[in-house]
Amino acid sequence: MTSEAGAEAEPAQTDHRLGFLSLERELPAVDLPVEGSFPAWLSGSLIRVGPAKFEVGTHRYRHWFDGLAMLHRFSFSAGTVSYRNRFVDSPAYRAARDTGRIAYSEFATDPCRSMFRRFVTVFRTPVNGRNTNVNVDRFGDEFLAMSETPLPVMFDPQTLSTLGVGEPAPGQLTVAHPHRLPGSTELISYATHLSAATHYQLYGRAVGDTHQRMIATLPAPRPSYMHSFAVADHFAVLVEFPLVTVPMTIPLSGRPFIENYRWRPERGTRFLVVDLETGRFEGGYRTEPFFAFHHINAFARDGDLVIDVCAYDNADIVRALYLDRLRAEDARVPEATPRRYVLPAGGGEVRTERLGELTMELPRIDYDRRNGRPYRFVYGVGSREPGDFPNQLVKTDVERRESAAWSRPGTYPGEPVFVRTPGDEREDGGVLLSIVLDPSAGTSFLLVLDAAELTEVARAWVPHRIPFGLHGQHFPAVSAPND
Template sequence: MNTQSFAAGFHGLHDETAVEELPVKGTLPDWLEGSLLRNGPARYDAGERSLRHWFDGQAMLHRFTIDGGRVSYANRFLDTAAHRAVESGTIAYPEFATDPCRSLFARFFTRFSRRPSVNANVNITRFGDRFVALTETPIPVAFDRDTLATAGVVGYEDGLSGQLTTAHPHQDPSTGDLVNYLLHFSRTSEYRVYRQKATGTGRELIGSRRIARPSYMHSFAITGRYAVLAEFPLVVNPLSIVLSGRPFIENYRWEPERGTRFTVMDLRDGSVCGAYEGPAFFAFHHINAFDDGDDIVLDICSYEDASVIDALYLDRLRAGDAIPFALPTRYRIGLGTGDVEVRRLSEESLELPRIAYDRHNGVDYRYAYGVGARDRSGDDFLNQLVKVDVTTGRTLKWSEDGCYPGEPVFVSAPTAAPGAEGEDDGVVLSVVLDSAAGSSFLLVLDARTFEVLARADVPHAIPFGFHGLFTRHTS
């Protein structure tokens, strides 16, 4: 693998900047006005030490604001205790795959006093009028949309507890409430699914399920009636997190003989409808899910196993080791029969998936967008954008030599027809690394045709990030 082509995506970006107007090539749609907010890691080095994994980098926020055909840009670190420590040359908080204590002696004295990291580097969502950055610890960090200034940790006004959550809360298609789950570690651990009113910070428990060895789940699914937890056979003995001295994720073990268990919980009363057994696989991201009669249809970016986690350690990425890729896969769960049917939606690799979320989250849909790889040998990084018709398997792709796109965010045109007819009437926005130029650009594609409408060039390379959202000026 020629790592020089995408190496800049894993280098740190330490400068905060604001550019009033980026050079734009092409023509932006007249209706496209608002801000694309992005989140992801941007600082990996702390003095003589380095954070170990892509997921460990310190969070930086990016904002592309589109107004009257012009595009401005700004970036800013999330101002947290974790980042301030790294900036000063110290790794003071445990991260996904980095332990702050290098010696057994140090581990002994800090084992029971470790505080969770507030490095919210994964996603962005809204709590009412507030914008918050999220990670897998339940410590959201609020920030100002217009200045990107950190406003502080958001406290919850309830008694729910848990050490882990997902950075991918879902909006209930029926009520608009945010739904997520907490994992509470204990001798017998517990998944706790909760709802949070869109305008508040109080959480209300929907239901729970006890589990001896919890699964690592980065996301989950929601339909009009159910929450679905895909419990992959990457599991942990909670005591090992406390006693082993290993970084968080290195305590999990891949046990494929367990298969994957789909736990289905009714959103109305919290009752567990069943735990349905499927084949062993691993995933970071769900694409979408919906009810279909007595079945639940669950679309996921699936890997054969959990080796992708090891492949994303920085030393392996920088050395050019092969990277496994996910394939979009449909799991149909028969609530009455107990059967789990599996069908590949496309042979094109797909990760960081997005849909027309506002209209089609939790209901039947047709189109998914994501990043993929032109060559599935693993000899390059994610280097193309893909649109998949989940009904027919037909795909559209965008790529340019030496270019590495990030998560594609779909933005619906205000004149889009309701229902399926207008599902892909809009644009797709992606932040792309141009390795030849040593810089990045905002790419705007016609979502229906995947033709390039415009691009806005940034004066530096933006490190590879994870997730974000588009917010209109009127919202």
């Protein structure tokens, strides 16, 4: 077995801290031992990405979002499960492997010391290491690993090998959570173009199109850090939190990317609404300051726009995810609550409601049928007790405002991905797939829950622990490796 960075500390890690130690081991496809019975109808593959290597020689990345990206694939066939994993073969990874140094800037780690190099880094190619550790998606025949940098990485879904880069975003910063326009093959996203006249560029591209469709340009003299956005029917909604920066000061600051942003609660939070068909800016709505990484969903209702997010009262969560804090025995992570913001037709005061009593992050819905449309159920991770590191899976009924949870003592589940049972028309008629860290066993397992009842169906044990990841997708047409 290949040795793992930080392995000498592993015996002492019997809690969540094991999920923030580096994993060096790459495995070819191996069959996994299964407890229970995986549904015979479950096929295709769950592919996830996340940070997996946090040290390079004697150098260390500072933030969870900085770690070198690794792909993980679980493939299903007739009740069996196989697993393989592989690092994204990016310039950042190759430089770390070949030189033993951190060569590229990341979210909160900046090895760039020269003022000239820092200027070029930010305003021409901000993070060209292509460390795409946030999310994966499919666009036509392309499978993409993405981060908040403008170049997605293409990979082979069978071998997980890196193939090259996809079409760049029209800006220096983007989001790793693009949306499909409901009823269309068009993938919608936005980018922030940093300059003396900084703006948000909303754009789309449909399968088969050779060029991006530029939808709207919105001035942003003090751009906000926004990790995601929402699509509601034929509208896009950017939520401009008061975590902002002055673009022209970044090259001279001497700080890594995210440390150039400041919390300015007096600005409040602004909702920017754009018609995706015409590109028309429909106006901005302002409300109290809050912060969010993830949108749950959005939809139109009686002319109003409903925007659901996992909301924090401030941006303290960003600093709480620095690795020195996460690796502390008494680590405390701010908790997000599922919150609804209603933008009234024709303007007026934004209405705010809490959707459920349990905390929630990394939210997922029945995306294929409910994205941009009214929905009822959302799934995510949460904490059993205030101050706990996230240690349970949560299901919230946003119509009845009721919540349920699954947990097992001493384990830490990750993002639950919903997969619908073929032919089942219930919104929660399917299963949830989640990678769960079991520190006492020193490993991880893939959990299958019945989405309706939140009861365990099966689990498949992985030969090693998997560091806490970020996002993944189920691809029903991606077969098992030997098919």
